[in-house]
Amino acid sequence: MKDLHIPFYLRLRDKLAGDIERSVLQHHAKLPSERELSKAYDLNRVTVRQALMQLESEGLIYRLIRRGWYVSPPRLFYDPSKNISFMDNVRAQGHVPETIILSKSELVASVWTNRTMGIELGAPVHLLRRCRMIDGRAVLVEHIHVNAKLCPGLLELPLDCSLTALLREHYGIRISRTRVNMYPAPLNGDQAAELNVVAGAPGLFLTRTSYDQNDQVVEFDQEFWRHDIIEIALEVVNNAVDSE
Amino acid sequence: MKDLHIPFYLRLRDKLAGDIERSVLQHHAKLPSERELSKAYDLNRVTVRQALMQLESEGLIYRLIRRGWYVSPPRLFYDPSKNISFMDNVRAQGHVPETIILSKSELVASVWTNRTMGIELGAPVHLLRRCRMIDGRAVLVEHIHVNAKLCPGLLELPLDCSLTALLREHYGIRISRTRVNMYPAPLNGDQAAELNVVAGAPGLFLTRTSYDQNDQVVEFDQEFWRHDIIEIALEVVNNAVDSE
Missing domain, CATH: 1.10.10.10 (Winged helix-like DNA-binding domain superfamily/Winged helix DNA-binding domain)
Structure with a gap:
C-alpha cells in the first residue's frame, strides 16, 4: 500500500x-x-x-x-424508470400526499407547444397548474399541458388525483411511454412564492412528456421541485454480464 | 371552453x-x-x-x-438507466472529454465505508479523486472508493480512463448492477475550487454503487457536478399498455 x-x-x-x-x-x-x-x-x-x-x-x-x-431530513425517493404516481409513491414511503389545484385554463397551441407536443398551431390545449404537498408542506409546483382534442372536458373532472388514471378511465388513453428530463434550476417568481422559498433558491426542474397508445403526445408536464425534498434513485442491471 | x-x-x-x-x-x-x-x-x-x-x-x-x-448553453445528456461511460457519452455528443487525477490514496474502511460498501472495518480501500472536463472545462469532481481486496495494485494502473473497463480487463470484475442516486446539493470546499464556482453554488450530487458478478460492492462513486452542465434524460416504456 x-x-x-x-x-x-x-x-x-x-x-x-x-x-x-x-x-x-x-x-x-x-x-x-x-x-x-x-x-x-x-x-x-x-x-x-x-x-x-x-x-x-x-x-x-x-x-x-x-x-x-x-x-438533513430524509428525502422522497423517486425512481424515474418506474411508472408510479406521486400520490402512490408518497404513500408507499409512509407520508401523506395532497394535491392542490392552483389554476386551470384553456389555451391555444403556440409555436413552442407545437414543437414540444406536436399539437397544431392554434389547436386547444388544457393548462393545469397544481401544487403538491407532502405531510402538509408544499414540495413541487407543476404546469401540465394536455392535448385537449384527446380529452375534451378534462378540466371539469376532479383534478386533485392522478391524471394518468383520469385519462385512462375517462378517455381510454393509456400512456405507452414517457420521456423524463431533469436538471437543477433556480426557483423563482410564482413557483418560489408557492413553495415558500426565496426567489433564486435552488430547485430541480423536471419534465415528463407522455405518449399515448398511438404515440401521440398527450401530456407535457413541467415540475418545479424544492431542491431538498427529492432523491432520484434507480437501479441499473447490466444484463450483458452473464453472456459476456 | x-x-x-x-x-x-x-x-x-x-x-x-x-x-x-x-x-x-x-x-x-x-x-x-x-x-x-x-x-x-x-x-x-x-x-x-x-x-x-x-x-x-x-x-x-x-x-x-x-x-x-x-x-443557456446546451447540456450533456446523461441517461442513468444505460451503462455508458462518461468518456463515451461525451464523445457521442460531439465533445472532447478529459480526466485528470487529483489524488489517489489507500485508506482503511471506516464505520461509514463498512455500512456503505459492506467492507469489513479496517480492510483496505482505494480512494481516487478525479476531475472530469468537457471541451477543456471542469464539469465534475468525483471521489471513488474501491474495495481494494478485489483489485490490489489498481492505483498503479493508468486511471485517466474508464474504471469499469480497467476492473474488467485487469481483474475480471464485471459490474452486474449499479444503484444510482442523485439530488441537488451545494458545491463547496475543494469541489467548488476545482470547478471554478463560488462556494455554495448549486450543484448536482450523484452517487453510483456498483456490484460485481458476486453481488459484492466493488466501487462507490460520489460525483459533484456543476448544476448547469448536465441534463438527466431517460425514456420509460410502459409495457403494460398492450396487455391491458
Whole structure:
C-alpha cells in the first residue's frame, strides 16, 4: 500500500456520516458547534470546517445562518424508470400526499407547444397548474399541458388525483411511454412564492412528456421541485454480464 | 371552453421558448433588455420579468448581474438507466472529454465505508479523486472508493480512463448492477475550487454503487457536478399498455 495517511477532514467526515447513517445523529438534529467538534476530535477549525463542507456537498447536513449545522431530513425517493404516481409513491414511503389545484385554463397551441407536443398551431390545449404537498408542506409546483382534442372536458373532472388514471378511465388513453428530463434550476417568481422559498433558491426542474397508445403526445408536464425534498434513485442491471 | 385568456407572461414565455427551441435565439446569445421586450411586445415590465423568471426556472436562460439575460448553453445528456461511460457519452455528443487525477490514496474502511460498501472495518480501500472536463472545462469532481481486496495494485494502473473497463480487463470484475442516486446539493470546499464556482453554488450530487458478478460492492462513486452542465434524460416504456 502506498499511502496509509487518511486526510483528517475525511476521518471526521466519515465519523459524522457514519453517525448520521446509523441515526446516532437524527434528522434535523443540531450538530455540535465547530468549536466543540474541534475540541472533541483534536482537529483545527479549518479541518473541521472542511469536513462539514464536504458533508454539505453530499446533502447530509445543512446550515442555518448564525445557528449552525443540522442533519438533513430524509428525502422522497423517486425512481424515474418506474411508472408510479406521486400520490402512490408518497404513500408507499409512509407520508401523506395532497394535491392542490392552483389554476386551470384553456389555451391555444403556440409555436413552442407545437414543437414540444406536436399539437397544431392554434389547436386547444388544457393548462393545469397544481401544487403538491407532502405531510402538509408544499414540495413541487407543476404546469401540465394536455392535448385537449384527446380529452375534451378534462378540466371539469376532479383534478386533485392522478391524471394518468383520469385519462385512462375517462378517455381510454393509456400512456405507452414517457420521456423524463431533469436538471437543477433556480426557483423563482410564482413557483418560489408557492413553495415558500426565496426567489433564486435552488430547485430541480423536471419534465415528463407522455405518449399515448398511438404515440401521440398527450401530456407535457413541467415540475418545479424544492431542491431538498427529492432523491432520484434507480437501479441499473447490466444484463450483458452473464453472456459476456 | 371555459377560459380563452392566456396569461400575457405565458405568451411571452412561449414566444421566447419557441425562439430558443428553433435557434432563432442561439446558445449564449444575449436577450433584448427588459425595456426592449416590454416595448416590442407592448407588455408592462412586471409581466416581462415574470416571463423571464419562468424561463430561468426552466433552465432555458440565465442571468448575469448587471449585464442581462442570456440563452443557456446546451447540456450533456446523461441517461442513468444505460451503462455508458462518461468518456463515451461525451464523445457521442460531439465533445472532447478529459480526466485528470487529483489524488489517489489507500485508506482503511471506516464505520461509514463498512455500512456503505459492506467492507469489513479496517480492510483496505482505494480512494481516487478525479476531475472530469468537457471541451477543456471542469464539469465534475468525483471521489471513488474501491474495495481494494478485489483489485490490489489498481492505483498503479493508468486511471485517466474508464474504471469499469480497467476492473474488467485487469481483474475480471464485471459490474452486474449499479444503484444510482442523485439530488441537488451545494458545491463547496475543494469541489467548488476545482470547478471554478463560488462556494455554495448549486450543484448536482450523484452517487453510483456498483456490484460485481458476486453481488459484492466493488466501487462507490460520489460525483459533484456543476448544476448547469448536465441534463438527466431517460425514456420509460410502459409495457403494460398492450396487455391491458
